[in-house]
Amino acid sequence: MKEITVLKDFLPVAMKEGLQFGDELVLAVVTATKPDFYKQAPLIPAADKLGVKTIVIHTGQHYDELLGHGMKEFRLDERVAFNLQVRGDLLQKSYELVAKMGWVARQLKESYPDTTFVPMVHGDTLVAGMAPIGWMFGRGEKVAQNEAGLRGMAPKKFSENPEEYANHQWEGEWVMARQEPFPEQWDTFTAGAGCEFHFAPVELNRKHLITEGYPEDRIFTVGNSVVDAVEAKAVRPDGGASVFDEYPGLEASDAWIRMDIHRRLNLTEKRFKAIVAGTLELVKQGEHVVWVELPGTKFALETYGLREQLVREANARPNFMFTPLWKEYAHVIEFLKSGRCSAELTDSGSMQEELNHLRVPCMTVRFNTDRPETVKDAKSNLLVPPFSSSFFSGMVTHVRTNLLETMKKGKPLYGREVAPKIVRTLKDFYDRGELRLLRSVPDVLGISKDDKVTFL
Numbered sequence: 001m002k003e004i005t006v007l008k009d010f011l012p013v014a015m016k017e018g019l020q021f022g023d024e025l026v027l028a029v030v031t032a033t034k035p036d037f038y039k040q041a042p043l044i045p046a047a048d049k050l051g052v053k054t055i056v057i058h059t060g061q062h063y064d065e066l067l068g069h070g071m072k073e074f075r076l077d078e079r080v081a082f083n084l085q086v087r088g089d090l091l092q093k094s095y096e097l098v099a100k101m102g103w104v105a106r107q108l109k110e111s112y113p114d115t116t117f118v119p120m121v122h123g124d125t126l127v128a129g130m131a132p133i134g135w136m137f138g139r140g141e142k143v144a145q146n147e148a149g150l151r152g153m154a155p156k157k158f159s160e161n162p163e164e165y166a167n168h169q170w171e172g173e174w175v176m177a178r179q180e181p182f183p184e185q186w187d188t189f190t191a192g193a194g195c196e197f198h199f200a201p202v203e204l205n206r207k208h209l210i211t212e213g214y215p216e217d218r219i220f221t222v223g224n225s226v227v228d229a230v231e232a233k234a235v236r237p238d239g240g241a242s243v244f245d246e247y248p249g250l251e252a253s254d255a256w257i258r259m260d261i262h263r264r265l266n267l268t269e270k271r272f273k274a275i276v277a278g279t280l281e282l283v284k285q286g287e288h289v290v291w292v293e294l295p296g297t298k299f300a301l302e303t304y305g306l307r308e309q310l311v312r313e314a315n316a317r318p319n320f321m322f323t324p325l326w327k328e329y330a331h332v333i334e335f336l337k338s339g340r341c342s343a344e345l346t347d348s349g350s351m352q353e354e355l356n357h358l359r360v361p362c363m364t365v366r367f368n369t370d371r372p373e374t375v376k377d378a379k380s381n382l383l384v385p386p387f388s389s390s391f392f393s394g395m396v397t398h399v400r401t402n403l404l405e406t407m408k409k410g411k412p413l414y415g416r417e418v419a420p421k422i423v424r425t426l427k428d429f430y431d432r433g434e435l436r437l438l439r440s441v442p443d444v445l446g447i448s449k450d451d452k453v454t455f456l
Contacts, residue, residue: 008092011060011085013100015107019055019081021115025430027052027423028119029079030143032059032086032127035350037070038329039147040122042228042419044079050423055081057104057119059097059127067295069327074229090183094130101134109139116435118426121191123147124349124370129187132194141196141437146225146422148198149205150188150349152178154368155383160391162398169375169382177368181263184349185370196437197429199422201353202373202413215444220425223415226353231416233330234337243331243338249321250340253288257396258335259345260292261365266347267300271386275365276306278392279345280313283320285393287400289345290321336360343404345384345396353414356380361407363399365392373413380410 027047029040047054056079062068063085071077084100086093108117119135121128121143132143154177159165178185192198198214200206201224209219244251261267261275283289291310293301301307314322326332335341336358343361344351352371355362362374362381374381382403384395399407429435442448 007095008088010096010100011087013103014060014083014085016081019111021053021112023114025052025116025118025427025435027054027426028057028081028117029054029076030057030059030119030121030127030131031071031076032061032125034062034067034070034329036122036125036127037074037076038229038233039225039350040120041070041074041076042225042232043120043146043423044076046228046419046423049420050427052423052427054079057082057101057131058084059093060085061087061093061127065327067325070329073329090126093126097127097130098134098137101131102138103134105135105138105141116430118197118435118437119143120422121145121195124150124181124184124188124191126183126187129183129190132191136194136438143195143437144197144199144426145191145195146199147201148188148192148195148219149200149207149209150185150370151176151205151208152180152185152368152370153372158387160387162391162395163402165395166382166398166403170379174372174376180265180368181347181349181366181370182265188370196439197426199425202377204373215439220421222421222425223418224353225418225422226350227357227412227414227416228419229329230333230354230357233333240328240330243326243328243334246326246331247290247321247323249318250290250335252318254340255342256288256290256340257282257343257345257363257400258290258292258341260294260297260351261345261347262294262296263347263366264296266365266386267296269304272300273304273306274386274389274392276301276310277389278386278396280309281389281393282396283313283317285397286319287396288319290323292323292326294325333358343400343407352381356410357412357414359408359410359412361399361404361410363396374410378410378413380407382407 029043031040044054056076058080060083082104086096121131135143153174155168156173156175157168198209198219200221203221206219206221310322314320345363347365352362352374356374356378363384367385386392
């Protein structure tokens with residue numbers, strides 16, 4: 001039988017020298033991609049104020065200056081104790097994350113047996129699904145999840161009539177629809193099974209987790225730490241360059257629709273071509289659109305031979321801008337707060353939250369959403385799925401013409417000063433001697449609180 005090598009060589013894990021820990025609580029903030037940078041960053045100053053030591057375990061997936069800039073922008077790079085240097089496609093990243101996180105878990109257990117480490121993963125990123133596997137199997141303990149309980153939902157009824165479909169969303173029945181985004185819905189669901197502490201943004205997330213059988217006494221509705229990041233970037237103390245210095249054309253209108261597309265299913269041929277054609281139709285109708293090109297967007301445009309067309313249109317039409325990825329998170333927040341952005345077209349989950357907090361209307365380019373509260377409860381968001389190019393452009397036109405004012409009044413859902421609530425909860429458990437990261441059934445059911453789990 002022929003032997004075939006199936007695993008590529010890994011880059012080594014980079015570990016900071018001189019780490020010192022004692023009999024104490026250490027919050028290990030896990031970061032991987034752009035949403036992690038700004039949603040996890042607020043945990044560190046919150047922990048500093050409460051006297052809780054922190055380290056950052058960074059996967060190293062976003063290592064270039066463009067995608068990885070958030071590590072510097074939020075000063076996360078100053079706290080990195082381990083850089084896993086993960087590379088490759090979805091499959092390679094997955095098995096590297098499990099293996100390397102398991103190694104880190106064992107290294108810390110052997111070197112610092114008296115220290116209580118609590119890794120904090122976030123949301124529905126790949127590392128949220130994979131890191132708990134490595135930590136559990138390497139150490140015999142679970143982790144904590146910031147932004148827990150994200151589950152896809154969709155309106156039960158669909159209509160090709162934009163007005164009817166908008167009404168179905170705001171007034172009609174919703175159902176579970178966890179098939180997409182992929183792999184994000186798998187990531188967050190798997191993360192739940194590997195977590196002992198679940199920090200949910202809103203009550204709906206808490207209800208999802210309870211329905212799935214997680215103990216209620218370890219689920220905490222705290223809000224979303226993205227609001228802490230937004231508020232931190234609302235004013236630029238460093239006096240850095242403005243987004244309008246980077247892109248002067250943005251000053252030409254106060255009715256821009258900012259647009260970013262990157263979800264894998266939206267990059268499939270039928271959906272993506274509907275999005276491109278629908279967007280160009282909106283531009284021809286006079287709508288001001290600024291399309292921010294993410295790496296996945298660029299790959300899809302080049303694959304389908306559409307990128308040159310967008311570049312030509314942007315050069316020919318003053319109401320259409322086609323820009324590279326905005327490196328600084330502060331630039332995104334500045335533009336959204338400037339009054340020049342009338343709405344956002346996005347398939348991002350985080351943007352739905354940020355726009356709700358800033359009261360900027362959101363149009364989510366998906367058939368479902370894992371932030372349904374922004375549609376049903378706040379009415380700051382509507383789904384604009386790429387069913388066809390004409391439906392896409394028609395839905396945007398209906399929203400812009402008839403619903404923007406209602407959406408601007410949507411109530412903010414995600415609280416304030418969320419990170420301190422998360423850290424304080426963990427610290428309180430630790431101070432009471434109740435911070436257990438793997439509980440038994442007798443412990444959960446209250447049969448015996450002394451039934452501590454320690455594997456041989």
